Amino acid sequence: MRHGPLVRSLVRIGAMASKETIHIRRDPRTLALALAMPLVMLFLFGYGISTDLDHLPIAFADQDQSEASRALARAFDGSGEFRVVTRRAPGEVEPLFRDGSVVAALVVPRGYQDDLVGGRRTPVQLMVDGADAVVANQVLTKADAVLRAESRRLAGAAFARLEPPLSAALWTRYNPAARSALFMVPGISAFLLAITAVMLTALAIAGEWERGSMEQLFASPVGRLEIVLGKLLPYLVLGLLELQLVLAFGAMAFDLPVLGPGWLILLLGLVFLVGMLGQGLLISVVTKNQMVATQAAALSAMLPSIILSGMIFPIENMPLPLQLLSRLIPARYLVHGLRGVLLKGNGFDVLWPDVLAMALFAVAIVALATRRFQRRLA
């Protein structure tokens, strides 16, 4: 039975793909790397790298000992942001900062209640441990919020008509609780997809060079594009499964909303994965060695997708050269796209530039890799 050239080509691609699938199935490490690692990482990142702080331990130095000062302490304690762990004289808080048992101390001066009742401006003092700038910043912001609320309460009771003439009401949309897990899950998805896709393809193809089977393949009628497609297809499917898994886990563990259309998530994942698989292919074609390929894959996939994707560090805060560099990193577009679909419910009409940018990267890198992938040995 004779087939046309296209059918024969498809048979060869299918043969490569099903062989690769058997390799994956028979190697538990690959499956573990692809499916279990993402869940562990998501868990670690989701809970571990939390930028939210609450129940910050503070000391309370009450020199007034009045009804009003105790009300202020309750306001701090009851907010959920702070926890009054000890009461000390102002001179005694220094050692507490040193051993780290409190991050701030609230000092209420003598005459606080009298000033309030007399309608005079009254200062309270907040001493903050500035050693960790992130924590110190949050302490200031949160303390400010607590103090404003307390002022409003006092003003409402005694001086109802002295409302401040201008007030800004803050309204956080899309992630109202500002939970970092929600913000992180799209970033983590990009990071995990990048690592597994680049690493697995780099390993799979460098492996063929290393065990000499690439020469055997080159001696057969299987073309180089057929080798590439056959090798990449199973990892593409695996990558999409992984994305589903990460999002499903995110939804269960962190109440990640999925506001946008599912097909758009798949499309974003697909174009991103093709680019990452191409990157792995290029690495393995150049290195032809599993050891080197692993290192190159880890570095080239991990660092940009953590540092330059906007996953953790906002791109807007980067110096201009890094901002420009981040435009070359597909993970940036996936993070932006996924946040858009998941948290904002954006559609293709808004996110097409992200899809386009990733598609350009994918086409360019696969073309480059296939060009470098010579079917002759020298």
Added chain:
Amino acid sequence: MSATAPAGLAITARGLTRRFGTFTAVDRVSFEVEQGEIFGYLGANGAGKSTTIRMLIGLLQPSGGTATVAGHDIAQRPDAVKASIGYMSQKFSLYLDLPVMENLLFFGAAYGLTGKALRARADELLERVDLAGQGEITTGDLPGGLRQRLALASALLHRPGVVFLDEPTAGVDPVARRTFWRLIRELAAGGTTVFVTTHYLDEAEYCRRIGLMVDGKLVALDTPAALKKTWVPDRVLVARGRGLAAAAARVRATPGVRAVAPFGAALHLRVDPAALDAGAVAAALTAAGAEAVEVEEAAATLEDVFLAAVARGGQGAAPAVVGAP
């Protein structure tokens, strides 16, 4: 320029050359291999054996010369060449993590076989290499000899007319090597051309013709018997007895003695067949002080041919036949 293949020839090479930078790995090699022939390609490591094969199967571009394989020019129609040959490379013996049958199914599909025809062919070949019923075993669990047979089977799925085997028995035990060569002879008997490289000289005796590579040059090409005659024209004698070591130095000076070398407890001598025979050598050794001397004639081996060829270096020419009757 396209080479055309005369009928009856499976492989033709004309001035085939491959340079890597300034190093010439294969230097103007020409030969013809007939259909159904077992053609042995002999040489030390680095002599250019694998490089020749890689050019013939389209993995390396020749720096010069032309060649045809199975009737197709290797430069013009590499894909046609690839589809009509089987290849067992030196290093690779199959995907070890895959079951035996999956290896066969993969390579069959790579050569365009599908469905029931592929499965039937795979079963047939498993039977032929004595692996029937072992299709589910993980390939890595097979001993080396069986792996090589399986690799041969996977190179034969698409019924290639020409098979290239690059050191197929390297690192395989002697019994397994013998079995493997039985398969090769059966294959050739069925009309398949076998181009095989080896550095086991005993295996080379199975070949109909042998090409001898030294430093990239094909220095000899003939049947094993003719090669021995041409390259080792001397009479080879083996002497046993007592006091041979002391006598050896004096006998070396006797006219007609070309070489004397200790070989275990015995002495190997190469002598001019026109001047000396076994009796004369025995007398000379006894006269030189050896006792209880027995001398008998030994057949030249391919090893003698190989050593003679390497000693002469890649000078290209076969030695002039000295003292032939």
